[in-house]
Amino acid sequence: MIQEYIEYLKDNPKGYWFKARVYGWGWTPATWQGWVTTAGYIVLVLFFALTIDKESPFREVMFTFILPVLFLTLTFIRICYKKGEKPHFSWGFPKKGH
Secondary structure (H helix, E strand, O other): OHHHHHHHHHOOOOOOOEEEOOEEOOEEEOOHHHHHHHHHHHHHHHHHHOOOOOOOOHHHHHHHHHHHHHHHHHHHHHHHHHHEOOOOOEEOOOOOOO
16 A cells, blocks of 8 residues: 555656645645645744743734744645645545546
8 A cells, every 4th residue: 555655646747746635635745845845834833832831821822823823824725736736535546547
């Protein structure tokens, strides 16, 4: 199954950074650019998470965590749409020849 998954990711003639997921809806990184984008997103979310503590008032949490992470998430989704395959629901590997 792992080999089949690797072959699915390598079958990328259009050079998509993100391919449609094999199971479910959404994307998975398919190239080094996709992986760097995903890693950058995760690092930035963790960075903003470290700016809050349990004594932080809600207003501070809103402006130092919630809004930046919302902006990052929307930006990440936009990148996935622009640089990725059209997302669709699937349940398994695509059939050969389709």
